[in-house]
Amino acid sequence: MALTFADFFAQAMAQPILFVILVLIIGVTAVSGATDAPNAIATVVSTRCLKPNTAIGLAAVFNFVGLVGMTFISTAVAKTMFGMVDFSGSTDAALLALVAAMIGAIGWGIFCWFFGIPCSKSHSLIAGITGGAVAMNGWAGVVPSEWVKVIYGMVFSLLAGFALGWVFTKIIERVFEMANRQAANIAFTAIQDLCAVALSFLHGAQDGQKFMSIAMLGIALSFGSSAPDAGGFPMWVMITCSLAISAGTVVGGKRIIKSVGMDMVKLEKYQGVAANFSTVFTLLFASLTGMPVSTGHCNTSAIMGVGASRSIKRVNWSIAKNMLLAWVITFPACGLIGFVLAKLFMMLAKLFMMLA
8 A cells, every 4th residue: 555644634534433533543652662673782781881861862763764674675574574463344333343452561561660670562453453343243353363373473472482591591601601791892892782673673664664564454344344464564653653663762661671671580681682582583583473462572582581591590580570470461361451441432423422
């Protein structure tokens, strides 16, 4: 869909709910920048390779670059997002369901941000739109063959992150066993700085496509199409979502950095490199294969794997347990919120039509 902003504006004048959807997309993307993007730079800050403000600024820039850049390389994640739910039927009901989904995702993200819990904004959005689709079309609104990629991504990110974090730590310890510690730390600092760039790029690539896909889904539905063109992201949509992620990272990044990078496991510089290598590999593989994953899942499990490589006791399991609990309840909580709000909005719309 070659959609200019002028085309969008003209359509939104006819269907003002599109303006609401765009505002909510900006909101949920900014919340992702505050709650999920900081995971990409948590280790580089906790190991004192970069100062917090420098790392946050770097993340803001490369979230932008990653969102735009990956869209020209692969749109596999966007295709999964388009295909996992079915909003066919009433256009007005579908748009209301999207609004309900995003309100639920934003509310849940703010709740987790307030308590310093790095929740997955990706999963809250997926759960929300699933709840909205079920409210509209029942269980027929879910497409199992595509939705299962979410489960694959969640399991893969947890297992691969932990295992690779453990393996990379062992490899680095063996390779640098006889190295001068001071010289090695200088090298590890430079490597972590590069990894922070790569991770910020990949976060923008993963989450940016998820949020852009929902924006494009809303626009496509307003034009009477149930499936937007994954290869047709307009530049103005990419820039809008990129700026929202970057702004969220700048505003809310420090709270999540503390929970993930400083409280859960105390890392040395070489361990930070191992955690970052693990997260880069996991995110890149998931992005190219179309699995929607959370940067928080990947990075947190990698850090736990790194800590466990020395001793299970080196991991603060109480913090890890709280994070795992947040992950587990995100799907039912956001799904239920999306379902209830969608039903409520559709009921109010019918009531308004009857009274008009």
